[in-house]
Structures are given as structure tokens and as C-alpha cells.
Amino acid sequence: MFSAPVAVKYFSHIGVTVTDLAISVHFYSTTLGFRQLFSDVQENWTRIGMGIGEITLELFSPHPGRQPGEAVDPFYPQQLGQPKIALTVADVEATYERLAAAGVAPLCPVTTTRVSRFFFISDPDGTPIQLHEFTDGLRRVSDLFSDDHAT
Numbered sequence: 001m002f003s004a005p006v007a008v009k010y011f012s013h014i015g016v017t018v019t020d021l022a023i024s025v026h027f028y029s030t031t032l033g034f035r036q037l038f039s040d041v042q043e044n045w046t047r048i049g050m051g052i053g054e055i056t057l058e059l060f061s062p063h064p065g066r067q068p069g070e071a072v073d074p075f076y077p078q079q080l081g082q083p084k085i086a087l088t089v090a091d092v093e094a095t096y097e098r099l100a101a102a103g104v105a106p107l108c109p110v111t112t113t114r115v116s117r118f119f120f121i122s123d124p125d126g127t128p129i130q131l132h133e134f135t136d137g138l139r140r141v142s143d144l145f146s147d148d149h150a151t
Contacts, residue, residue, distance in 0.1 A: 005098035006131060010139040012086040013049075013056040015130070021048055024059050038145035049142055056142040084120075084128040086141065092117045092133040115144055 018024040025048055028034040034050040034057065046061045089095045096110055096119055107120040107128065118132030138144060 005102040005104065006087070006095055007089060008087045009090055010088040012088045012130075012132070012139070013058050013141045015047075015058040015060060015084045015086060016082070017060040017062060019062060021046060021059055021061055025050065028057065028059070037142050040145075049145060051142055056140055058141060084130055085123075086118075086130040086132060088139055089131050089133055092119065092131060095131055 016024075025036060028050045029036070032052065034052045034055075037049040037051040037056065040047045040049075048059045050057045050059060092110055096106060099106060099121060104121055107122060110117055110119045114135075115138075116132045116134045118130050120128045120130050122128050134143070
């Protein structure tokens, strides 16, 4: 039996960098029926979580000045409008090591935030795939902003 180097536990979210957050929030709300789940404003960027059913979509503000040829930025792995796929794993370090041993080159080192640890790989067409492990046993990015999660 084949044992894959990644043991995906949950589908977490899709992230898309957009040119104008207000316009995109309006589109996803009024055209597709998504509702705003959260807004996370940082010093150089903002993300807004939109949800419908079990689907969470993170809309990111444009990248603040990445230069061509620079290393992959863990928060902005792709250009405007191109999605990233985010999957939750049980152990991000072990997953990183298994992938490297299997010949899959990570796009960046494991990155630590206040709520998770993650890194990126890409599919054969270059779609970035974020493999992450949340703190506190959370499953999805929307769990970070739920009433049940104390921050």
C-alpha cells in the first residue's frame, strides 16, 4: 500500500490576492452569497475571510512591493487572482521532512505565526499549496475567528 508523504486532515481554505478588497468583498457577497467572517488588518496587508457553507475564502490585499526574483513570500505565494490551496496537517515539521525525502521541494521554510506553522509546495501547474498546522487543534482558518476560539 502506498503511503503519501502528506497526511491531510482537513480542507482549510482558499486564498486569493485581489486588487481591491472592497470591490471583491462586494462581489463575493452580492453575487455569490458569501458573508464576511472576519477582517484581519496587519501593518502591510489585510485579509478578509468570506464564507458560505463549509467554504472559507481569504481575500488578501495586494502584496506590498515584492520584487521580481525575490524568494517566495509565505503570505503572498502567487500573483493577483491566482488561488492558493490550504490544507491542515497534524505535524507540519514531519510533513516538511517527508516531502523533502520524497523529492518534493518546499517553496519556503516552515514559517511560524501567532496561530499556526506552515510552508508551501506547488502542484505541477504552479498552484501554491499551503500545508499548515494550527495551534490549539484548530482545523480551518475560519476557526480562528469563531466565537468559540479565545484569542
